[in-house]
Amino acid sequence: MVNMERIVLVALLAATVVGFCSPGAIALGDNPSVIIVGAGMSGISAAKSLSDAGITDILILEATNRIGGRMHKTSFAGLSVELGANWVEGVGGDEDNPIWEMVNKLELDTFYSNFDNLSANIYKQEGGLYNADVVQEALELAENVEEISENISNALIAHGENDISVLTSQRLADHVPTSPLDMVLDYYTYDYEFAEPPRVTSLQNTAPLPTFANFGEDIYFVGDSKGYESVVHHIAKQFLTTDDNGNITDLRVKLNKVVTEINYKADGVVVTTEDGSTYEADYVMVSVSIGVLQTKLINFVPILPPWKILALYKLDMGVYTKIFLKFPYKFWPTGNGTEFFLYASERRGYFAPWQHLENEYPGSNVLLVTATDDESRRIEQQSDSETKAEIMKVLRKMFGNHIPDATDILVPKWWSNRFYKGSFSNWPIGVSRLDYEEIRAPVGRVYFTGEHTSEHYNGYVHGAYLAGIDSANMMISSVNKQKVPNQEHRDFI
Template sequence: MGRVVPLLVLSLVLFSLVLLSPITSTATPTHPSVIIVGAGMSGIMAAKTLSDAGITNIQILEATDRIGGRMHKVPFAGINVELGANWVEGVNGNEVNPIWTLANDLNLRNFRSDYTNISANFYKHGGGLYDSSAVEEEIEKTEKVEAAGEEIVPELAENGRDDISILTLQRLLDHVPTDPVGMAVDYYTFDYEFAEPPRVTSMRNTIPLPTFSNFGEDVYFVADQRGYGSIVEHLAGHFLKTDESGNIIDSRISFNKVVREINYTDNGVTVFTEDGETYEADYVMVSVSLGVLQTHLIRFNPVLPNWKILALYQFDMAVYTKIFIKFNETFWPTGNGTEFFLYASERRGYYPIWQQFEKQYPGANVLLVTVSDEESRRIEQQSDEETKAEVMDVLREMFGKDISEATDILVPRWWSDRFFKGTFSNWPIGVSKNEYNEIRKPVGRIHFTGEHTSEHYNGYVHGAYLAARVLFFISFVYTIESDNIVLKEIFRLLCNHTCVCSS
């Protein structure tokens, strides 16, 4: 796979950096070589990559009171559930997803999501199930659209300037769903994956989707009570000091440090936090979400160049909301082929995709309904009681008026959270590969990582992981050691074996 660095080349890079780097102290840095903003997957992986290379004089500044970023478990109705990332997506293919390897190393409790019987679980607005053959017909039409896209994409210009939206592709093939079943299948196929509708999403960069074509079609739901974020905690434990209980006690990471300003010159960077603290370093690695970069939470001085600002604002930060609802009893179908069911509303995207947890959380009587985009933003601005009332109305449409009332509801608000401003990035129509490279490209001594900087896996946990592990070496360590002839040759080889080199 083009994105994964060959082991031999990566080992050469690490070995050379360990030999050449003068920074090997693990003491609390008064003037760290590198400040890393954010302790999500990419931030922690960037720090680990540095540490593995012998560059340990770092300082991580995290705005919240935890590590993990958008991998975040919370207690709900007697179990821990995930507010954000929940699946290992892309498993059982020709390549091995690195997150799948980590999940197995930690023995995380997970379950393969089985969507094969979805056509038999389509509920009508007004009650009752659709005939499965009618649903299958719509699914086949959508599959033909995707197949046509796979044939068209190789013919498009490499720079992406001939790109079209998925909706445009649908129009070309005379298949723009307008009835409830068609819209529900459409949402299930595209919005459920990208958190934005077909009119927004780039065809070239999503058909075929590299995550599934490279790593495999299967997805696994993580239901481990330690949390999906325990993967990030595990990675952090490789280079940060912990106590006997595994709690991080390393002074090189500071929590509740909200970065508000980054000043940069040719000689170094100065980072200012909301609590009045000032940090100086040689470089800074910014791993905050694209949504945060599109706000004014962090001010850059001097202002980032226009090409950088334009690139950041052209890309999309989508919103994907998983709403958990607790009941005293189970009134929905259980057993094989019933894990997922859809509600085909006349209003596209209105509480469409449901999941029951008979296997994942036995006896919990919990349902999950997923919404996205405009519905997510609308729901975030109303009370949980209002959302629960809407949810109950939909459930009564599906299962009858006499079902029991929900006892608890959990509504994440990623869009409203100033530390995230959304859930994950989506590649929209109109952004070429060259423009995308500018999202990842450093500005002076400021470098950027995160799932939004992963060209082929943006929006995914493995994208965040690989972005920090691969792009980091190319754009960051190369800058630090660019005067060394040996490293120049190593990085030339590295770039030849990957497709993440910035222009």
């Protein structure tokens, strides 16, 4: 009986979204009021969709002093670099990635990320490059295992079997990476993309990966002084008022407003912020990260139903740390085929993937190294000077003791930030499609959006953008008196 109830709920929600997937003005009657919690990509995308549909009584409450969320530029050693999202992933396929279209419209500087020569750029733990032929053989084996894993995934889905982890599929393919070389290639393939290791990551929802299958396999690095966040501003300016200089001045956007409580009833919501202010509306759209929803920053009154809490707690919030380092001069190879290189340590994921930024910032002498998951959390709990010392030891193993110390270091700390608690969501083993429907499902007049609510594109900028539209359409259907079940009183078991 319970399973049937859940299936009916999902079917009704799916039918609702399908019925209102096209943008445009609709007949609404009274103009309802909506509070949007969070001014990141999803929150702004949802607000614009509501505004386009005629719902203009909108109030956006943002905890920080800016809009953009995890798309955030900052100044580093005289450059404008991205603390968070940095790439447009999924370009060149049959479908157009909406983010790529906006990036081109805004004429942002982008750079194709070419990993084709990786076999010639992998460094041993104690120094020196691996022989390119040896690496190529290991790469071909890894690619073969990926193909086997994808076939396993398709077979599981076709036969309605339970999901397995990527690591389990590797075991079935009789290849679990254990050597430093195999581990760094494995890290580059999975952790570098999903911010978590194969033992955690779902096979069915990553093989094949919808982003690349639908939008194309090309990846472009955004390296523009205007910042990747200008895409969010571009969307916002289409429905919010601005001054003559293009700055958003709309009074419907309130910055430095940390939402701490959402009180929801059958006839509306009351949202309370940390400074003691209260705001009333007919609906609320919560666009904070899944990491924040898994903390106690926002208190829901009444408490969210158990089915909702369980669904929210099942998803993972990955941590992806891009560390920028500035040097007095270059000591690494430059030119074609050298941009990306790997460090193969017996300690998996230890300052493994590297990128020089000579293409993006010529003459800057800046390197970018990425850490994820437990390494990211460890790094966030130590000083930047300690992190710099660790990194310099790795670099001296790769390039020799003669190299200079970094003059500047930038270590983003997304996990420690209470307004984010991580970088982006990852779909772990044990989360079903039905769980995803419950993650994105509203509870009474409380709606949810964010990249974590995007079934096919979670973790990506385009996922955040499309999720905002999707969640807004769900709300619009409710405003139009569509019969969406009130899930507030559903049983847990």
